[in-house]
Amino acid sequence: MPATTSPILVALDYHDLNSALQFIDRIDPSQCRLKVGKEMFTLFGPSLVKTLQQRGFEVFLDLKFHDIPNTTAHAVAAAADLGVWMVNVHASGGARMMNAAREALLPFGKDAPMLIAVTVLTSMDEDDLKGLGITLSPAQQAERLARLTRDCGLHGVVCSAQEAAHFKQVIGQDFALVTPGIRPAGSDAGDQRRIMTPQQAKFAGVDYMVIGRPITQSADPAATLQQILQSLQEA
Numbered sequence: 001m002p003a004t005t006s007p008i009l010v011a012l013d014y015h016d017l018n019s020a021l022q023f024i025d026r027i028d029p030s031q032c033r034l035k036v037g038k039e040m041f042t043l044f045g046p047s048l049v050k051t052l053q054q055r056g057f058e059v060f061l062d063l064k065f066h067d068i069p070n071t072t073a074h075a076v077a078a079a080a081d082l083g084v085w086m087v088n089v090h091a092s093g094g095a096r097m098m099n100a101a102r103e104a105l106l107p108f109g110k111d112a113p114m115l116i117a118v119t120v121l122t123s124m125d126e127d128d129l130k131g132l133g134i135t136l137s138p139a140q141q142a143e144r145l146a147r148l149t150r151d152c153g154l155h156g157v158v159c160s161a162q163e164a165a166h167f168k169q170v171i172g173q174d175f176a177l178v179t180p181g182i183r184p185a186g187s188d189a190g191d192q193r194r195i196m197t198p199q200q201a202k203f204a205g206v207d208y209m210v211i212g213r214p215i216t217q218s219a220d221p222a223a224t225l226q227q228i229l230q231s232l233q234e235a
């Protein structure tokens with residue numbers, strides 16, 4: 001049984017452990033899963049993941065591995081040893097790297113985490129891609145990488161909710177779409193460029209919406225999470 005059917009993955013991007021724990025003390029594992037990213041994992045390591053799991057939360061370890069196939073495969077297996085629910089790599093690491101990551105999870109059988117790949121970061125727009133010498137639009141480049149990810153047998157991709165409806169049609173209904181860049185109406189976009197509201201993301205068919213600062217930097221993070229959940233039920 002999954003710990004929750006909630007589509008919300010809260011990006012637990014806190015600099016100090018107490019603020020993170022104060023927040024999770026006020027929420028329930030039925031309300032969301034938790035995403036541990038580069039900031040908190042670098043600060044607090046695997047023990048943070050264990051703490052969250054002991055409190056009943058499923059954890060998405062968002063370290064976006066991007067390295068040679070051998071190193072990436074071992075890193076993904078180490079994440080699986082931690083018992084995380086989801087782990088990710090960068091699709092731009094290529095097919096050999098993604099295949100090595102997938103194969104590294106085979107020994108874990110039904111206990112393996114979901115393995116997904118980042119397409120084009122939601123903070124990037126057309127100009128950012130041009131600076132890298134990529135002349136496709138973010139949506140076109142994300143589609144190209146999503147198709148490659150599917151062909152490598154991964155479970156899904158990180159993309160923008162703006163791309164979700166099209167990807168569900170052309171890549172497959174069962175291919176999981178995990179979408180950061182979610183901004184409730186009126187909240188600050190910050191460094192995100194390809195954004196949607198939670199309700200728009202739901203209508204677009206996303207499977208999991210990643211929400212960080214709109215929750216964690218609100219005056220009352222637990223209440224904000226509850227309001228977003230309520231707005232999704234009413235949508």
Ligand SMILES: O=c1ccn([C@@H]2O[C@H](COP(=O)(O)O)[C@@H](O)[C@H]2O)c(=O)[nH]1
Pocket residue numbers: 011013037118120121122123158159180181182190192210211212213214
């Ligand atoms: O394309 C991507 C991939 C990952 N992220 C991560 O999601 C959260 C978003 O946080 P917000 O505060 O809601 O912007 C953050 O941890 C990123 O590292 C992403 O934004 N885009």
